Amino acid sequence: MSGAGPYRYLFSPLRIGPLTVPNRVVFSAHLTNYAQDGLPSAQHAAYYAARAAGGAGLIITEEHSTHPTDWPYEKLIHGFRPEVIPGYQRITRAVHAHGVPILAQLNHNGGQASGMFSRLPVWAPSPVPDPLFREVPKAVEEHEIREIVAGYALVAGHCAAGGFDGVELQCSHSSIVRGFLSPATNRRADRYGGPLANRARLLLEIVAAVRAAIGPGLALGVRICGDELIEGGTTIDEAVEVARMAADTGQVDYINTSIGVATATLYMIEASMQVPPGYAMYIPAAIRRAVSLPVVGVGRFKDPKQADRALAAGQCDLVGVVRGQIADPDFTAKARVGEAARIRTCLSCNQECVGRMGLNRWLGCIENPRTGRESVPLPAPRRGGPGRRVYVVGGGPGGLQAAVTAAGRGHRVTLFERSGRIGGQVAVAASVPARAEFGDLVRNLAAEAARLGVEVRTGFEVSAAFLRAEAPDAVVLATGARPARPWWSGGHPRVADVREVIDGSAAAAGSVIVVDELGFHQATSAAEMLADRGCSVEVITNGMVVGQDLGVTLDLETWNVKAHAKGIRQRTDVVVLGSREEDGRLVLSAQHHPTGTALELACDWAACAVPAQPEDTLWRELRDGGDGSGGAAGGGVPFEVHRVGDCLAPRRAHAAVIEGERVGAAL
Ligand SMILES: Cc1cc2nc3c(=O)[nH]c(=O)nc-3n(C[C@H](O)[C@H](O)[C@H](O)COP(=O)(O)O)c2cc1C
Ligand code: SF4
Secondary structure (H helix, E strand, O other): OOOOOOOOOOOOEEEEEOOOOOEEEEEEEOOOOEOOEEEEEEHHHHHHHHHHHHHOOOEEEEEEEEOOOOOOOOOOOOOOOOOHHHHHHHHHHHOOOOOOOOEEEOOOOOOOOOOOOOOOOEEEOOOOOOOOOOOOOEEOOOHHHHHHHHHHHHHHHHHHOOOOOOOEEOOOOHHHHHHHHHHOOOOOOOOOOOOOOHHHHHHHHHHHHHHHHOOOEEEEEEEEEOOOOOOOOOOOHHHHHHHHHHHHHHOEEEEEEEOOOOOOOOOHOOOOOOOOOOOHHHHHHHHHHHHHOOEEOOOOOHHHHHHHHHHHHOOOEEEEEOHHHHHHOOHHHHHHOOOHHOOOOOOOOOOOOOHOOOOOOOOOOOOOOOOOOOOOOOOOOOOOOOOOOOEEEOOOOHHHHHHHHHHHOOOOOEEOOOOOOOHHHHHHHHHOOOOOHHHHHHHHHHHHHHHOOOOOOOOOOOOOOHHHHHHEEEEOOOOOOOOOOOHOOOOOEEHHHHHHHHOOOOOOOEEEEEEOOOHHHHHHHHHHHHOOOOOEEEEEEEOOOOOOHHHHOOHHHHHHHHHOOOOEEEEOOOHHHHHHHHEOOOEEEEEEOOOOOEEEEEEEEEEEEEEEEOHHHHHHHHOOOOOOOOOOOOOOOOEEEEEHHHOOOOOOHHHHHHHHHHHHHHO
């Protein structure tokens, strides 16, 4: 292998069966929820085209259902319907315009699904319910197996007619083929169960049928789970054997890999920042040693150097960069021209991609407000013309994004930050155990702001008088939120906000109760940090689970493992009703709301993750104390005033970034 620029391997072309890919970066398959009524949409085409324009070497679309019994989530592409073909053609035309090949992923999710949408029983090798869907599947009979195989061939034919360069069979983390391959879910005693040669029969039949449907001119890939990480499931040795069997057919052009089972061990497939990068590379490395086909390695490739190193080490022939290109469509192009430092590196936060999938929302990205909106044009600037003088007040993600977008549109932007460093709450959030990568949100934006010539003035408190005197053309307020004491605190000095506990301005010590009303990282992060400092920690929540929303970002498993390891106790369904000082201790009166039981919880400190209040003092001063000349603030200032993020309404970081972009684009 060889390649141009600072990367020895990344930019070397590779032959994959009948295809040649220009480089080794694959935009591997992932759900988007962009489908409309089971059909591919204009958003699909714009989304994939943006990654092709950004230099990806190969694009593999999300899965296309191969059979009406497979409809596990609402916005799945129903590949078995011939009406998909025009939508396929729209996607492939848009991607091919950039000279990039594109494959379609074919799948039947088998028992990892529910019949709630299809109103049909789900199909699987054996009646083994999936732990997430908890639905007992119908064990398929031989004639139904033939129907499954025919379904794959039918959809492969639709893909060929739709202009795809080939197809990939999802036999990995959520698939009826995986269900047959895995000893954990295949309990059959017929010729499709028992020894691996039998369990792999369905895969081999599908390979033969699909190859017959697409002919020799299109590429055929097989995606395999290398390690299911479940009791009695497939492990790497069997996975290698499966790869060898697929390769031995002589009909498969490449092997893609993954790790985990989408429902039981999903947190390892789309690993969050709690899991180290490169964690899954033992899988492609082992498969690559056993087969002579190109092998794709996937999992937390964050930057092109890391990808190039994996190629150099012989761990894989291609690198799947999924969230990395959801976050920055130009990941590859920036690396190619030596501007890798400009890549908006994915945070592996899962907040707007994986998190939204689980909630039936379209795919987005916390870092990239354009993700999911590629087909929607940005608003036209309100007054037109670049060169306006824009003052942004506040250096958190909302202010930074507004500054970057406005500067990108040619305005002269100055950003003011009251404290000595930019970052706002993100800097606090990134300072706790295993959350440092969240800080890349600010680092990426700050680098872009510097590149675009935004003047950043830290340690500068902006007043209404200053703004009036300066009279810029537009002011964007991104002044954030301030901690609010819960109503029950009674002003007790040892009831603090988690932010104050994390940044050290409240010296919580001894036994600490962390009150989780936000259901996200705030309480769990503070609890971990306090435990690491030697405190005795209990987290209480009015919800059913501590850190409830960590479930959708796939952080709940790692939180619970760490909480146990660190001796952090958890108590759910508890509402705090009051606090008092007693014998030198802080006592919280609380109620276990399902039973009405009164509780008295003694501690030294309470650290509260509770809703914050908008820091909108400056906004109100501009609105109320104006000079009567009008303005967007509704009061009297001779310039536009906009608010973004928490100073408007305290929410999570994605909202600040989206509003920063929206306002910055409209100036
Ligand atoms: C939102 C989302 C949906 C996914 N859906 C699929 C899918 O339909 N088929 C599939 O084979 N992999 C799917 N994956 C897994 C990815 O292909 C990939 O293995 C995983 O994201 C790890 O790569 P990354 O760290 O580069 O994101 C999905 C990943 C994400 C983030
Ligand atoms: S939302 Fe987070 S994990 Fe998902 S692509 Fe964006 S930065 Fe990466």
